[in-house]
Amino acid sequence: MRKNMKVSIKKLALLLPVCLLSISVMANEPSRYSDGESEVTQTYIKDTMNSYFSSAKKSKPMPFKAVRGWVHEKWSQNNLPMEKLHRNLHKTNRVILQFHGGAYVLGFNDNYRKFARKQADSIKADTVYMFDYRHAPEFTYPAALDDAVMAYKKVLEDGVDAQNIVFMGDSAGGNLALALAVKLKELNITQPRAMILMSPWTAMDVIPSHVDNKYKDAVLGENTPLFAQINKAAYANGLNLSDPKLSPLYADLSGLPPLLIQTGGYELLYSDSVLLSKAADTAGVKNKLSIYKGMPHDFMLVLPELPQTKAAFEEMGNFADEIFNRN
Numbered sequence: 001m002r003k004n005m006k007v008s009i010k011k012l013a014l015l016l017p018v019c020l021l022s023i024s025v026m027a028n029e030p031s032r033y034s035d036g037e038s039e040v041t042q043t044y045i046k047d048t049m050n051s052y053f054s055s056a057k058k059s060k061p062m063p064f065k066a067v068r069g070w071v072h073e074k075w076s077q078n079n080l081p082m083e084k085l086h087r088n089l090h091k092t093n094r095v096i097l098q099f100h101g102g103a104y105v106l107g108f109n110d111n112y113r114k115f116a117r118k119q120a121d122s123i124k125a126d127t128v129y130m131f132d133y134r135h136a137p138e139f140t141y142p143a144a145l146d147d148a149v150m151a152y153k154k155v156l157e158d159g160v161d162a163q164n165i166v167f168m169g170d171s172a173g174g175n176l177a178l179a180l181a182v183k184l185k186e187l188n189i190t191q192p193r194a195m196i197l198m199s200p201w202t203a204m205d206v207i208p209s210h211v212d213n214k215y216k217d218a219v220l221g222e223n224t225p226l227f228a229q230i231n232k233a234a235y236a237n238g239l240n241l242s243d244p245k246l247s248p249l250y251a252d253l254s255g256l257p258p259l260l261i262q263t264g265g266y267e268l269l270y271s272d273s274v275l276l277s278k279a280a281d282t283a284g285v286k287n288k289l290s291i292y293k294g295m296p297h298d299f300m301l302v303l304p305e306l307p308q309t310k311a312a313f314e315e316m317g318n319f320a321d322e323i324f325n326r327n
Contacts (some may be wrong), residue, residue, distance in 0.1 A: 001162050010154065017105070025105050027164075031238070031307065033048060033306055033307060033308075034294060034307050034308075035293070035294070036209065036264075036265065036266075036293040036294025036295050036308055037265070037266075037293050037294035038294070039058075041144055041294060043084070043293060045218050045232055045294075045296060045303065045306075046218045048303070049218040049219055049224070049302075050218070051297070053224060063110065063254055064110035064113045064114065065192075066085060068087075069087045069088070069089060069118065069119030070085050070086070070087045071085070071086050071087065072084075072085055072113075073085075073086075076130075077150060077151070077154050078150060080131055080132070080133070080147050080150050080151065081108070081131065081132040082129065082130065082131045082132075082151060082154060082251070083129070083130045083131070084127065084128065084129050084130070085113070085116055085117065085127070085128045085130070086126055086127040086128070087118070087126050087127075088126060089126055090124040090125070090126050091126065092124050092125065092126065092324070093126075093161075093164045094123060094125040094126070094127075094164055094166065094320065094324065095122060095125060095126075095127045095128070095129070095164050095165050095166070096116070096119055096120060096123070096125045096127070096128040096129065096165075096166050096167075096168050097128075097129045097149070097151065097152060097155055097165055097167050097168070097174070097177075097192070098112065098115075098116050098119065098128055098129065098131075098168050098169070099167065099168065099169030099170075099171040099174070099176045099177040099180075100112040100115075100130070100131045100132075100169075100170070100173045101169070101171030101172045101173040101199075101201075101298060101301070102135070102171065102172055102173075102226075103171070103172050103201075103226045103230055104136050104144060104175075104229075104230040104233075104234065104235035105134050105135055105136050105137065105229050105234055105235075107132055107135055108130060108131070108133075109134035111301075112130065113130070115170075115301060116128040116130055118169050118313065119196075119316070121313075122313040122314070122316040122317045122320075123166060123196075123316055123317050123319075123321075124317065124320070124321075125166070125320075127160075129151065129154070129155050131147060131148075131150075131151040131175070131245035132146055132190075133147035133148060133151075135235070136235040139233045140143060140234065140235050140236065140237035141235055141236060141237045141239060141246060142245070142247060144176055144235065145176065145178070145179055145180065145183060145245075146177070148177075148180040148183075149180065149183060149184075149187070152180060152184070152189070152192075152217065153189075156189075156190075157187060158194045162191065162192055162260065163192075163193050164192040164193060165192035165193055166192060166194050166196060166320065167180070167181065167191055167192050167195040167196070168195075168196045168316075169195070169196075169197055169198070169200065170197075170198040170199055170200070170298055170300070170301055171198070171199050171200065171201055171220075171269070172198065172201050172235075173199045173299065173300050174197040174198060174200025174201060174202070175200060175202060175204075175248065176196060177195055177200075178195070178197065178200065178248040178251075178256075178276075179245070179248045179251075181195065181256050182244070182248055182251045182252070182253070182256070183255070185252075185255055185256075191255070191256065191257045192257055193257060193258075193324070194225075194257050194258045194259070194319070194320070194323045195256070195257055195259050195260070196259075196260045196262075196316055196319065196320075197256070197259060197260065197261050197262070197268055197273075197276075198260065198262050198265075198298065198300050198301070198312070199262065199263055199267060199273070199297050199298045199299075199300075200269070200272055200273060200276065201230070201269050201272055201296070202240075202247060202248055202249035202255070202269075202272040202273070202275070202276045203242075203247040203249040203250070203271070203275070204233045204236060204241040204246045204247045205241040205242045205247060207271040207272065207275065208271045208273070209267065209268060209269065209270035209271035209274075210230075210268060210269070210271065213266055213267060213268050213270055214227070214268055215230035216266035216296075217264075217266055217267055217268040217296045217297050218296045219296040219297040219298055219299070219302055220225040220267070220268040220269065220296065220297035220298070221268050221296075221297075227268070230268065235248070249272065249275055249276055249279055250279075250287075252283070253279055253280055253282075253283035253285050254284060255285075256280070256283070257285075258279075258284045258285070258286040258287065258288075258323055259276075259280055259285060259286070259287040259288070260287070260288050260290070260315070260316065260319040261273045261280075261287060261288065261289045261290070262290045262292065262300070262312055262315070262316075263289070263290070263291055263295075264291070264292050264294070264295025264296050264297060264299050264308075265290070265291050265292060265293045265294050265295060266294050266295060266296055267295070267297045268297055269297060269298060270291075273289060273291075274289065274291075276289075278291035288319065290312070290315055292311070292312065294309045295308050299312075300312045300313065
């Protein structure tokens with residue numbers, strides 16, 4: 001049974017590329033899809049995702065290459081695989097620590113290396129650190145969190161000022177970034193300058209959108225590859241799913257850095273973002289919540305051709321500029 005589970009998870013990894021095949025009309029008529037709730041946009045999203053999920057790729061994608069002035073480094077940090085992309089373009093000293101998604105069951109891959117470049121471009125960062133944290137079912141809580149602490153310490157040990165660091169996490173990576181920020185308070189380690197959370201999974205228990213949007217979300221909803229993994233929460237290791245260690249929505253958020261929280265209106269995890277913003281308000285944490293009408297889970301990652309994705313990345317840049325330009 002365990003062997004079958006490993007095989008299934010490996011298959012899931014093939015179904016979440018950063019760049020799905022674009023349809024030429026999208027490039028020529030992006031405004032056609034500007035209304036996320038329109039029938040034409042929803043049909044496009046559902047058809048695109050259904051087509052991709054129903055067919056396995058016959059050929060391997062081109063391997064990742066550090067292009068356009070980027071330098072790519074890899075190393076093992078006490079058995080934790082880490083990587084860094086860096087260049088000398090913006091000279092802003094902004095540094096990203098990326099937290100990849102995948103329901104805590106998928107590992108790091110080329111898709112997230114490509115996503116890292118987009119994230120860097122969006123906030124004018126010249127350096128991105130990435131790490132392949134241990135994932136379920138082989139490794140459960142607190143393995144990923146321990147790895148995240150190690151990765152952040154490495155960034156600081158490299159001489160990077162915490163005030164130049166932005167945590168950027170999507171989906172389960174958003175959960176991990178938020179959990180790490182809470183853990184840093186306990187460890188008395190300096191917080192990063194800010195956090196950008198894209199479609200974050202902040203509550204592993206059942207909250208409204210986990211039920212209300214399960215038929216709306218074409219990426220994470222019912223009958224999609226990761227729906228069962230979200231409900232199973234294999235990373236939980238027997239803990240109560242409402243435990244703040246797993247569901248940082250319920251943690252003490254006071255003292256956390258400013259947050260940009262982005263979500264789609266049709267997301268399975270829509271409530272995770274809305275309730276996080278309210279919790280941050282209660283804790284006195286500066287935050288901005290942006291809801292992109294009709295968008296599914298992690299649309300910034302899996303639907304790069306949509307105008308909503310372009311708008312989301314522009315918002316990330318504006319948020320970073322506001323944070324870093326503040327005296």
